[in-house]
Amino acid sequence: MTTQATVKTPTTRLxxxxxxxxxxxxxxxxxxxxxxxxxxRARNRWIDGGxxxxxxxxxxxxxxxxxxxxDDFVFTNGEPPVLLGNNEGANPVxxxxxxxxxxxxxxxxxxxxxxxxxxRELSTELEGDxxxxxxxxxxxxxxxxxxxxxxxxxxxxxxxxxxxxxxxDYTQKHSPVCNTVCRPVPVVIERVA
Amino acid sequence: MTTQATVKTPTTRLxxxxxxxxxxxxxxxxxxxxxxxxxxRARNRWIDGGxxxxxxxxxxxxxxxxxxxxDDFVFTNGEPPVLLGNNEGANPVxxxxxxxxxxxxxxxxxxxxxxxxxxRELSTELEGDxxxxxxxxxxxxxxxxxxxxxxxxxxxxxxxxxxxxxxxDYTQKHSPVCNTVCRPVPVVIERVA
Numbered sequence: 400m401t402t403q404a405t406v407k408t409p410t411t412r413l414x415x416x417x418x419x420x421x422x423x424x425x426x427x428x429x430x431x432x433x434x435x436x437x438x439x440r441a442r443n444r445w446i447d448g449g450x451x452x453x454x455x456x457x458x459x460x461x462x463x464x465x466x467x468x469x470d471d472f473v474f475t476n477g478e479p480p481v482l483l484g485n486n487e488g489a490n491p492v493x494x495x496x497x498x499x500x501x502x503x504x505x506x507x508x509x510x511x512x513x514x515x516x517x518x519r520e521l522s523t524e525l526e527g528d529x530x531x532x533x534x535x536x537x538x539x540x541x542x543x544x545x546x547x548x549x550x551x552x553x554x555x556x557x558x559x560x561x562x563x564x565x566x567x568d569y570t571q572k573h574s575p576v577c578n579t580v581c582r583p584v585p586v587v588i589e590r591v592a
Numbered sequence: 593m594t595t596q597a598t599v600k601t602p603t604t605r606l607x608x609x610x611x612x613x614x615x616x617x618x619x620x621x622x623x624x625x626x627x628x629x630x631x632x633r634a635r636n637r638w639i640d641g642g643x644x645x646x647x648x649x650x651x652x653x654x655x656x657x658x659x660x661x662x663d664d665f666v667f668t669n670g671e672p673p674v675l676l677g678n679n680e681g682a683n684p685v686x687x688x689x690x691x692x693x694x695x696x697x698x699x700x701x702x703x704x705x706x707x708x709x710x711x712r713e714l715s716t717e718l719e720g721d722x723x724x725x726x727x728x729x730x731x732x733x734x735x736x737x738x739x740x741x742x743x744x745x746x747x748x749x750x751x752x753x754x755x756x757x758x759x760x761d762y763t764q765k766h767s768p769v770c771n772t773v774c775r776p777v778p779v780v781i782e783r784v785a
Binding site for chain 2: 415467574
């Protein structure tokens with residue numbers, strides 16, 4: 400309606416994401432799919448007992464080594480007393496829930512943006528069931544990992560319930576962490592000198 | 593050799609773990625397998641764009657709600673600029689690597705203790721390959737999650753190479769996060785009012 404509206408369209412940022420940058424990225428990947436390949440990394444060091452610390456900084460993506468981070472992200476795993484620790488940090492299976500919650504949320508928000516849906520509020524609650532007989536090797540018929548994980552999502556947005564349900568279904572199929580959990584992903588462990 | 597040595601045996605603590613408490617736990621689970629059932633939880637809230645924050649505190653295990661933690665553990669997911677963020681935190685797929693590193697390490701140290709092996713040093717380096725065409729829905733034949741994850745483990749201990757290799761093989765089969773990644777685990781997402 401005005402010159403200003405033409406220069407700065409309502410879709411410049413949506414859900415905190417730069418819409419033009421997102422679609423530029425998609426166009427660039429369509430032109431050269433090799434730039435979609437990423438490699439993420441972590442380094443971890445055992446401290447004592449159930450305590451260990453990871454440092455995360457560098458990764459490869461968009462055709463080059465990323466240099467945007469000047470410091471490591473540092474995270475401490477620990478265990479509660481009932482699992483022989485002193486609550487030095489959240490434990491690894493809890494960090495997995497954090498990763499899953501974040502990935503489902505970001506995937507939801509990203510594809511909402513692509514569909515022109517403005518998210519107002521979004522929160523999740525996660526529960527994962529696990530039988531430690533698997534970890535302890537007390538019953539080889541018990542899987543050591545999570546039996547199942549439930550996510551309850553609370554979301555309000557400027558669209559219909561049907562549109563939100565469709566977006567949630569799409570999110571579940573396209574979230575990298577959700578896909579890594581739902582699908583068998585090979586983990587290769589090699590001991591080096 | 594001395595009275596003191598008899599009272600305080602060398603196996604009281606090994607690898608930072610209370611050996612007696614560990615075997616007491618195993619005996620208790622053998623007597624009542626229901627106490628091996630745990631439920632871990634996380635609550636997450638979207639901030640903006642690729643930024644969201646999890647709070648982790650309570651869990652159920654050993655037959656009751658745990659009350660050992662007086663504060664939440666709080667973790668921030670973010671994204672680097674190349675993935676439309678401002679490095680507000682590590683991203684979800686990086687947190688997954690941290691969870692995996694920690695779980696493999698703790699499982700290794702725990703079963704080393706059970707075998708009477710003293711670990712001197714233990715560190716790991718992880719790499720995970722991922723093609724963001726899956727996340728973006730640009731090619732439905734590309735899995736959104738990790739294609740594979742490699743772990744390089746550096747470990748020194750008071751045992752043979754053969755014993756370490758056997759322990760590593762056992763660890764890979766019994767680590768809860770490794771098992772959750774290697775095996776298809778159902779994730780149920782429900783939208784609630």
